[in-house]
Amino acid sequence: MRITFLTMLAFVSQLTLQAQTKSNYDNREAFNPLFNYHPGNAYRSGTGAPGPQYWQNRADYTINVNLDPGANEINGEVSILYTNNSPDLLPFVWLQLDQNQFKTDSRGSKTTPIEGGRHGNMGFEGGYDLTDIKAIKEIKQGKKKSFTTSVYQTHIIEDTRMQIRLNEPLRQGEQISISMKFSFKIPRYGSDRLGKFDTADGTIYEIAQWYPRMCVYDDVEGWNILPYIGQGEFYLEYGDINYNITVPKNQIVVGSGELLNPEEVLTKTQVNRLVTAASSDSTIFIIKPEEVGKPESRPVSSDKLTWKFRCNQTRDVAWAASESFIWDAAKINLPSGKTALAQSVYPFKSAGINNWGRSTEYVKAAIEYYSEYLYEYTYPVATNVAGVVSGMEYPGIVFCGAGDGNEDLWGVTDHEFGHNWFPMIVGTNERKYAWMDEGFNTFINDLSSRNFHDAEFYSPMNVRQYAPYFYDKDPIMNIPDVIQSRNFGLAGYFKPGLGLTLLRDEILGPERFDYALKEYVNRWAFKHPTPFDFFHTIEDAAGEDLGWFWKGWFFEDWKIDQAVDGLYYINQDPAQGAIITIQNMEKLPMPVTLKIQESNGTVNFVKLPVEIWQRGPVWKFLYNCTSPIISVIIDPDRHLPDVNEKNNSWSPTIYKAPPAN
Ligand SMILES: [Zn+2]
Structure with missing residues (x-):
């Protein structure tokens, strides 16, 4: 042969x-047919869309507070108009008291690891003082007549939750007005969500989780009452929020939503510069570095000013105040032809060392990209604040680190504003499913960074190199507080983010995936989807049964080889x-x-x-x-x-x- x-x-x-x-x-x-057997109902359809009888409760807030730098305190009052759209009778309501995490005997304090940790409480004694708690119901008599009556019976406070028990239940379609006075000491380091940052020109106050907020009551779990321990974020109802912040007149205040009274709190020059910035693609100073702290940069008035803000269709509001702010702004161009305002406030030192002089450019680019890719930005303003918080998101406002070690300002700004889509527009339960906001956001950040300024800051991840570290840790489908903090970046961010990249690039292809993701955002904008609403929407809109992937990647820790x-x-x-x-x-x-x-x-x-x-x-x-x-x-x-x-x-x-x- x-x-x-x-x-x-x-x-x-x-x-x-x-x-x-x-x-x-x-x-x-892997292909078990029953895994995806998660039947729909009248509230949530089997397609993953909201069902014909989908409902959601609503919380509208009016808040008036003072920032008292001398007493290191926020004090004021909140009034919440709470609407029960559920078919259920509610004999009580639950509120979140996040500031109570900063009591030394809170669950958050007791579960802070001995070595500290980003979201722990390092021995600060804070928490709420609450007084004058009321619950008032409007009773309708006939078409026009109505009267109000107190339905407050009693309340209990359990760590970061408060239950208000009612004399008579709240029925479908009824509203109650809940009000109280509150105050709290401002933590210097508030678990990387709020706090104070001292600069040569004054202290920067970043204020978040600052007023009592309604817990979400939904068709899936009833009252969502997981306590605020630190790592798990928030699950909140939508509504309109009017809030007024009274501060010493030398303070500049920025906050979620729209500033309603610029002519009362700004100089004529500053108002004019804001008008110019609103139609400028390049960044315009509202307060120049050399104007910071100068008496002529403040309007002539008494020693205090009240800054009035409104944020509509929002799950939360946050704000910041300082006499040290340089302030600049530019126009955001939106797909519909509308515009919004990108702005940044930062102290002098950050302008030089940390690229804050480019912050507004970053805010504008991130919002323009996500508005095109996912859903148009809905707030009139988008603000980036430099301060003690290293990176944290609220509707229309984000806090990014002012100090050394925050050189990657594009990365953190793009990430925090990406959160305006997940979970500010798509209102998922962050306290339970971090991956539905952090992971989704990590995925869109990758696309946005590729797009920004010829990929100036983009560095593709070498997934093969990291593969040995991806597995045998905490599966993605875990409550954030259960995931080891050293694994949280992986299970909360990178692994779910990579999961969406694999779906897009390896399983469905960009055309099918992008359409399906956009459909998910459209279906659930300003609503409360669950993981299965997401899974089923992607399957429905992309036309693919993906139970094997959801199970292996999100629920289990299955490896690829x-x-x-x-x-x-x-x-x-x-x-x-x-x-x-x-x-x-x-x-x-x-x-x-x-x-x-x-x-x-x-x-x-x-x-x-x-x-x-x-x-x-x-x-x-x-x-x-x-x-x-x-x-x-x-x-x-x-x-x-x-x-x-x-x-x-x-x-x-x-x-x-x-x-x-
Ligand atoms: Zn994040």
């Missing part, structure tokens, strides 16, 4: 097949084609991309659907080669977080490439 070079190649190939190792993959588990086992030629003749064998070694199946190179120079890419793994861990397919194959590489562009890349390629062991000429 004449042994040709080609048949020797074929012989060696068959030998390599025998080296197959055992796979952990179970096709029946695709392998090329080897090949043999039909009748030992490369001209007749090759049978190539691949294996799924780990539990998560994925579609397959292979790069096949032949000795005659032909290079082909083969794509195989995920369904090849429905039969088991081994798949053989015919490849129509015309000459001996010199290499087969699986996932050649290294897009998958494949845990073992040693088995990702095949080449004939005795084949030597001809010398290059």
Whole structure:
């Protein structure tokens, strides 16, 4: 028998097949038909959209407070108009008292690790003083007549929650007005959500989680009453919020929503500059560096000023005040042709060392990008504040670090404003599902950074390099407070973010995925979706059953390990084609991309659907080669977080490439 070079190649190939190792993959588990069995109802449809009887309660707020720098205190009053749109009788209501985390005996304090931690309480004694708690119901008599009556029975405060018990239940369609006076000491470091930052020109106050807020009552869990411990964020009802902040007149105040009385709190020059900025694509100073702290930068008036703000259709408001602010602004162009105002406030030192002079450019770019990609920005203003908080988001306003170590101002600004879509527009339960805001946001940040200024700050993630660290940690589907804080960046941000990238680039393709994600945002804007509302909407709008991916990537910690086992030629003749064998070694199946190179120079890419793994861990397919194959590489562009890349390629062991000429 004449042994040709080609048949020797074929012989060696068959030998390599025998080296197959055992796979952990179970096709029946991966494609279990009952995983996605999460039937819809009148409130939430099986398609993932809100159902015909979807309801949501509403909370409108009026707040008046003073910032008292001398007493280091915020004090004032809140009045909440709460509407019960649910079909249920509510004999009591629950509110969130986040400031109570800053009591030294709070659950948040007691669960702060000994070494501290970003969201812990480092021994600050704060919390609310609450007085004059009232609950008043309007009783309708006939069409026009109505009278009000107190329905307050009693209240209890349990850590960061307050229950107000009512004399008579709140029925569907009824409203109560809840009011109280409140005050609290301002923590210097408020778990990286609020606090104070001292500069040469004065203190910067960043104030958030500052007023008693309604817990969400929904059709899924009733009252959502997880306490505020630190790492888990917020789940809030939508409504309109009017709030007035009284401060010493030297303070400049910025806040969520629209400033209603600029002519009362700004100079004529500043008002005119704001008008100019509102139609300028380049950044305009409202307060120049050399004007900071100068008496002529403040209007002539008494020693205090009240800054009035309104933010409509919002789940929250936050604000900041300081005499140290440089202030600049520019126009945001929105897809509808409308405009909004991007603005930044920062102290002098940050302008130089931390790129804050470009902050407004970053805010404008991020909001213009996300408005185009997902949903148009709905607030009139978007403000970036430099201060003690290293990176935190509220509707229409974000806090980014002013100090050293915050050189990546584009990255943090883009991230915090990305949150205006997840969870400010799409109102998910952050306290339970961090991945639905942090992970989704991490995903859109990647797209936005690629888009910004010729990818000036974009650095693609090498997923293959990080793959060994992606697994065997906390699965994504965990309450944030349960996830180890050292793993939170992974399970809350990067892994769910990468999950969406894999869905977009490897499973559905950008066209189907982008449409489906936009549909999810449209369906759930200013509403409260659950994880299954997201899963089913993507499946519905993209037209793909993805139960295997949701289960493996989000609920479990299944790894990816695709392998090329080897090949043999039909009748030992490369001209007749090759049978190539691949294996799924780990539990998560994925579609397959292979790069096949032949000795005659032909290079082909083969794509195989995920369904090849429905039969088991081994798949053989015919490849129509015309000459001996010199290499087969699986996932050649290294897009998958494949845990073992040693088995990702095949080449004939005795084949030597001809010398290059
Ligand atoms: Zn975030």
